[in-house]
Amino acid sequence: MILVDIWEGTDPRPEVERFCEMWGIQGTILLDPDAAYAQALGIRGVPTNVLVDSDGTVVDVGLVRIEELEAAVARLVG
Amino acid sequence: MSLAEIPVGLDPEGVAVDSRRRRAYVACSRADYVAVVDLETNEVVAQVVVGSEPIDLAFDPATDRILTADAHSDTVSVVDAETLELVATVDVGMYPSGLTADHESRRIYCGNSLGSTMTVLDLDTLETIATVEAEVGAGAIAFDRTRNLVVCVNFIAASATFVDTKTWEPVGRVEVGSGACAVGVVPERGEAFVVNSLAGTVSRVSLDDFTVREELAVGSAPVGLTVAPAHDRVYVSNRGAGTLSVLGVADGDQWAQLPVGEGPGGVVVDPTDGRVYVANAGTGTLSILVDRLSGPPATAAVEERHPLIGAKLPEFSLLDFRTGERRSSREWAERKYIVNFFASW
Numbered sequence: 001m002i003l004v005d006i007w008e009g010t011d012p013r014p015e016v017e018r019f020c021e022m023w024g025i026q027g028t029i030l031l032d033p034d035a036a037y038a039q040a041l042g043i044r045g046v047p048t049n050v051l052v053d054s055d056g057t058v059v060d061v062g063l064v065r066i067e068e069l070e071a072a073v074a075r076l077v078g
Numbered sequence: 079m080s081l082a083e084i085p086v087g088l089d090p091e092g093v094a095v096d097s098r099r100r101r102a103y104v105a106c107s108r109a110d111y112v113a114v115v116d117l118e119t120n121e122v123v124a125q126v127v128v129g130s131e132p133i134d135l136a137f138d139p140a141t142d143r144i145l146t147a148d149a150h151s152d153t154v155s156v157v158d159a160e161t162l163e164l165v166a167t168v169d170v171g172m173y174p175s176g177l178t179a180d181h182e183s184r185r186i187y188c189g190n191s192l193g194s195t196m197t198v199l200d201l202d203t204l205e206t207i208a209t210v211e212a213e214v215g216a217g218a219i220a221f222d223r224t225r226n227l228v229v230c231v232n233f234i235a236a237s238a239t240f241v242d243t244k245t246w247e248p249v250g251r252v253e254v255g256s257g258a259c260a261v262g263v264v265p266e267r268g269e270a271f272v273v274n275s276l277a278g279t280v281s282r283v284s285l286d287d288f289t290v291r292e293e294l295a296v297g298s299a300p301v302g303l304t305v306a307p308a309h310d311r312v313y314v315s316n317r318g319a320g321t322l323s324v325l326g327v328a329d330g331d332q333w334a335q336l337p338v339g340e341g342p343g344g345v346v347v348d349p350t351d352g353r354v355y356v357a358n359a360g361t362g363t364l365s366i367l368v369d370r371l372s373g374p375p376a377t378a379a380v381e382e383r384h385p386l387i388g389a390k391l392p393e394f395s396l397l398d399f400r401t402g403e404r405r406s407s408r409e410w411a412e413r414k415y416i417v418n419f420f421a422s423w
Contacts, residue, residue, distance in 0.1 A: 003420055030398060051416055
């Protein structure tokens, strides 16, 4: 899982730090402060999950509900 | 149909309409001000500094005041709509995030998320009438004057608390979906509609026996809701999808799902002309829409397949928050993975 922070409007670092501390988030977090990458992908809201197969193909987009995400991950890992 | 999308400021959340002056007021939570939007010119004409992180907002025509729930100040700011000056600051509970005015009963309700309480203020004197125990994450509030009830939804507890307005005592609770964060009431049906952002649903809740009657489908990550003036539909903003759902009150069907700005949240309808106003936290804008649906459409709304599905993920090169180093998508080549886009608000 790669987390990408977008749309903070201000310096994202203190906001991300506070957010991760509040929710106990660990792992890789990348910063896309002006959301240029998100916009290139057609991301229109948060949270949004993008599932990527081993050949780089996007297999699903969206998947906010935990049961949806779990099912999609199960399909992805076979 | 979208009429306009107006830049207002950082992370706009709560919105209210001043029909007489043809203005909208928008709480820009990351900018600590209320943006005053002239609805004739569709331009921001003033920025009124209030408390820290104003999330929700209400306008009271009788006193001609704008009120904001300032999450980081633990206050409600009060602004004179004529002079656009801050005229009072009222202490409430910890992390106030929801604000709803009952203009007829002359009360304003404030949900204090970290205080797990609801503060009841006199809308005229601004004195505290009561502080009512709710649950953790207390925020959005709606009321049913015919039943002497206030409904406060609790984001973290995933519940709704029902409060008697004669005694200010909780008289019931119901578990709803996770991330409950908005609510609207249709008194003549005896129903509340509770938005569950993490569950991705809207709960139809009975105001008579405090039970969930039905879970309704909307767009991804719904966070805002308002009831249309005719009470035949509710509007739900979908933060994940960047859309506004039109949800039939009687049939519970999603009549339409309309694109708005990115990361939409606060939503309100102007009862004088039916226009819908949506604050978009992602784009920092206010969308104005007109709903031309006279009733349920012949075919229900269908969510379109995202154009990225089936395509190769475009390469990225982004800074790592923890190390400050640039990371490329090539690091994850030949692996299966999830990219989760998020914002801290």
